[in-house]
Amino acid sequence: MNYFKDQSNLAGLYDLGFSGPKFTWRRGQLWERLDRIFVNSMWLNEFIHNSVQHLSMTGSDHRPLLMKISASNVKHKTSFRYLNMWSSHKDFFNQVSLVWRDCHTSNPLIKLWKLQKKLGRHLSNWNWKIVGDINLNVVEAEKSVANLEAELEINPDVEKDLLIANKNLMNAICMQEDFFAQKAAKTRFCEGDRNSKYFHAWIKFRRKWNTIHKIKETDGKWLHSKDLIATNAVKYYQILFKQPSALRPSIQQELFCRDENFMWGLDLTSVPGEEEIWSALASIYSPKVAGPDGFSADFYKKSWKIIKDDIIKVVQGFFRGLDVPNYFKCCNITLIPKSSSAIPWDLFKPINLTNVISKMISKVISNRLQPLLPKLICENQSAFIKGRSIVENFYLPKNWCWIWTSNAEGGT
Incomplete structure (x- = not known):
């Protein structure tokens, strides 16, 4: 089963899950979930809100699968979210220093509250006006590099400009990947996962997975x-x-x-x-x-x-x-x-x-x-203590049983 899941992930296919009975096939007392619906990232781009329901086994040993597709017109009120990619921009720290100034408040908690609100509004406007569309920034940086590479064959003096353009392209790509990685909310990536298509697929699948249809x-x-x-x-x-919490002994x-x-x-x-x-x-x-x-x-x-x-x-x-x-x-x-x-x-x-x-x-x-x-905390309490393991509660009686069994077989 793990091999099947690994191959599905390599193929870029995602299980849509299900609602209803757990198993889809029966033979005698053997029950299995053999029938599934997989989709790729292109499907998730077009149809985010879809659901799969397992129906009854009438006239067959397989359970029919009903897939429902619905469009979502719900508009959520957006709130400020700091984007980790901003710190890669050359002007980011200047913008923070510009806004992060004294608010003339003696209470440090109230002061931080006001500073964060003011900085959040400023960074949102700065993102729209200066940072712009990260995908478009990558495309424009790639065009700039391609044009300078073509010109370099005729004019060697543009080599310095080409180095700067390459640096800007790498920075734009890093910002794009940081953006998609944060949006996908996937905290661990292996080598080779730095791919925007991979992030796109995770974002779409996560959005579908987190949607409650019924x-x-x-x-x-x-x-x-x-x-x-x-x-x-x-x-x-x-x-x-x-609800009142359960009463605990004093x-x-x-x-x-x-x-x-x-x-x-x-x-x-x-x-x-x-x-x-x-x-x-x-x-x-x-x-x-x-x-x-x-x-x-x-x-x-x-x-x-x-x-x-x-x-x-x-x-x-x-x-x-x-x-x-x-x-x-x-x-x-x-x-x-x-x-x-x-x-x-x-x-x-x-x-x-x-x-x-x-x-x-x-x-x-x-x-x-x-x-x-x-x-x-007593030594026999081994859970959630650094240097101790809850597995010790299993090994201790196991070793005692082994010693007791060995003594019994030895006749002592």
Whole structure:
């Protein structure tokens, strides 16, 4: 099966998934999913919103597949999103320095809020007016190189111009690939994947995969309208998130008496310095999807020399007890399907996309706490502790069983 999937990927074919029963073929008690619908990138370019439904096995041992194709006229309100390719532009840091100036606000959190809003608007306008269409930029750069190469045969003096044109072409191609890689949201690429067609296919397939065509309510009713699906999703997760958490048994404080002096000596809430804050930021993976503010970790890293004073004051302000505005505390909730046939809402896993500032503060705390966990957590608790593995819980009883069996066979 893995070989089949690998060959499908090499051929540029994508399984559209399905809804309904899992298997499409039966012989006696043997059930398999033999029937599938594959499409290529050209199909996904033309028909993004399509779905496959497994029908009943009436008069055959194979299940018919019904494919529905629908056009989408839904227009979403666009919000600011920082593009990682911008940092490759020669004028990017000048634009950031031009906007990132004092807002005459004493509160560092409010100041950063205003600076990000102002910079977001400025970069959006700059992208439209200066950066322009990245695909068109590549085409024009290729034409410029081709013309200079042809002229070089007649006039050797244009060789310097040709070197500059080649440099501009490589920069345009890198910006194009960075754009498609970020849009495809694929965080790991192997050698040979730097191909815009590959990114295009991933973008189309991801958009199709993330589209919910229909949903099954808890009472068994099917919803097909996009407005009804959206309303039902909000209602379902509002009820889910408002449910009271399960009662947990109270912690027995006497279990920590032995390490009471050690815990009182911990320094987890002290104000961090620049080196510690930068270490927390550097540990965040740059291509990760941005939060509600639209700025990814790549922006903070590439513009650190310009913005670091304000970022450091914000993180330090949190540890000094400043009230954090909702702008930094809010997050985007994204639904991830648990299976290829996710139909009811309970088969979707909600995850939060938070701002980088929240991630940096969490990283500072976790980096301080991580080396202390082996002291606070018993040795037989092996999960989620650096240097320990949950597999140890399996190997230990396995070794004991092996020793016990060996002793029994030996007659001792």
